[in-house]
Amino acid sequence: MSTLSFHDVSLRYPAREARAGRPPLVLERINLSVRTGEFVVVIGRSGSGKTSLLNLAAGFLAPSVGRIAVDGATIAGPGADRAVVFQDDALYPWLDARDNIAFPLKLRGVREKDRRVRAEELLDLVGLADAGRRRISELSGGMRQRIGIARALASDPRFLLLDEPLGALDALTRTRMQVFLLDVWSKSRAGALLITHSIDEALLLASRVIVLSPNPGRLAADIETGFAAELLAGASVNQIKASPLFKRMHDGLTNLIHSISDDTEAAA
Numbered sequence: 026m027s028t029l030s031f032h033d034v035s036l037r038y039p040a041r042e043a044r045a046g047r048p049p050l051v052l053e054r055i056n057l058s059v060r061t062g063e064f065v066v067v068i069g070r071s072g073s074g075k076t077s078l079l080n081l082a083a084g085f086l087a088p089s090v091g092r093i094a095v096d097g098a099t100i101a102g103p104g105a106d107r108a109v110v111f112q113d114d115a116l117y118p119w120l121d122a123r124d125n126i127a128f129p130l131k132l133r134g135v136r137e138k139d140r141r142v143r144a145e146e147l148l149d150l151v152g153l154a155d156a157g158r159r160r161i162s163e164l165s166g167g168m169r170q171r172i173g174i175a176r177a178l179a180s181d182p183r184f185l186l187l188d189e190p191l192g193a194l195d196a197l198t199r200t201r202m203q204v205f206l207l208d209v210w211s212k213s214r215a216g217a218l219l220i221t222h223s224i225d226e227a228l229l230l231a232s233r234v235i236v237l238s239p240n241p242g243r244l245a246a247d248i249e250t251g252f253a254a255e256l257l258a259g260a261s262v263n264q265i266k267a268s269p270l271f272k273r274m275h276d277g278l279t280n281l282i283h284s285i286s287d288d289t290e291a292a293a
């Protein structure tokens with residue numbers, strides 16, 4: 026088992042201009058860990074620092090205070106142990122679907138034949154076994170996101186970092202992709218850290234839901250949920266959403282997110 030952990034992490038972005046004064050604190054004293062086999066979803070109001078948190082975990086940003094570690098070793102930047110999937114699929118349009126998936130393996134010097142075999146396996150896993158030779162422009166948004174997720178899995182990362190990966194999809198495709206994502210993740214045995222604006226999505230996918238309060242971003246709640254396990258066991262999204270417990274937790278999270286005021290509002 027591996028653990029990705031935040032230890033007392035605070036973040037201020039550097040001031041753009043020397044005379045602009047001290048920039049605001051974006052995240053304050055975040056202590057959080059994600060274990061392999063766990064699906065952690067971060068939710069919070071716009072501007073509460075969700076994407077900043079994910080970019081710290083990816084190593085795209087460095088904390089101003091504190092440290093981020095994998096199995097106790099402080100991360101110094103991005104690494105193959107943490108793969109990122111963005112809302113915009115960020116695929117390479119000049120490569121076909123299979124070569125997009127194989128690309129991270131090429132960077133790591135994996136032999137052509139082995140890359141092809143692994144890419145075919147992943148195409149199969151994401152239900153696109155016949156689409157390997159198709160150009161990215163010929164694929165639907167949902168298919169492109171499947172390819173993006175397959176590409177992230179290509180190097181067997183210990184952690185999948187997902188920044189609103191389903192945010193650009195229409196409602197029906199999004200629901201289908203939530204079930205798909207959960208299924209693919211459960212087979213990967215990676216740890217997942219997913220950012221979303223959708224309370225439904227958080228409750229359906231998470232083993233734990235983290236709520237961030239805004240200005241500065243702090244951990245306001247860390248809630249264990251079991252709906253994802255029900256989905257994986259074969260329950261339908263509609264059945265789960267119709268359950269009284271789901272509705273209660275949905276209402277509770279909605280109220281919590283609306284009730285936490287930020288320091289700026291409190292001072293106004």
Ligand SMILES: Nc1ncnc2c1ncn2[C@@H]1O[C@H](COP(=O)(O)OP(=O)(O)OP(=O)(O)O)[C@@H](O)[C@H]1O
Pocket residue numbers: 038051069070071072073074075076077078
């Ligand atoms: N590169 C940057 N430089 C300076 N400030 C930034 C930068 N990126 C984000 N911020 C600020 O940090 C705060 C948190 O932004 P972030 O994008 O992490 O929040 P978020 O919760 O993901 O928002 P949203 O839900 O709207 O995507 C905001 O006040 C934002 O203006």
